[in-house]
Amino acid sequence: MAREPGSAKAVAEAPSAREVDQLKSEIASLKGQLRQTTPAKPAPKVEFSTVESELAARYQRVGGHLVSVTKRFPDRPYTAGKVYGFVETKAQLDALVASAKEAGVA
Secondary structure, rough: OOOOOOOHHHHHOOOOOOHHHHHHHHHHHHEEEEEEEEOOOOOOOEEEEEEEEHHOOOOOOOOOOEEEEEEEOOOOOOOEEEEEEEEOHHHHHHHHHHHHHHHHOO
């Protein structure tokens, strides 16, 4: 059964000031716990980077680990272009592409 907002039953069941203070202190302690997170792991070192999106997609499809995508021209917001960074070297990525072609995947 729904209560009316101003009814005597709703007023009688309102939390006391002590309960409100207790809930506020619990919320404050939980917010403190949220702020105490572990530091982020450093990003892996980029061994190879390219500006060609098709090449980056091909390397990622065959198993290359893409670790960074950054804007190529950060000061010009309407200019297209991104730099894709991989953990593997170019030789390793080309070997992955070759093995995928042999397997008939790429």
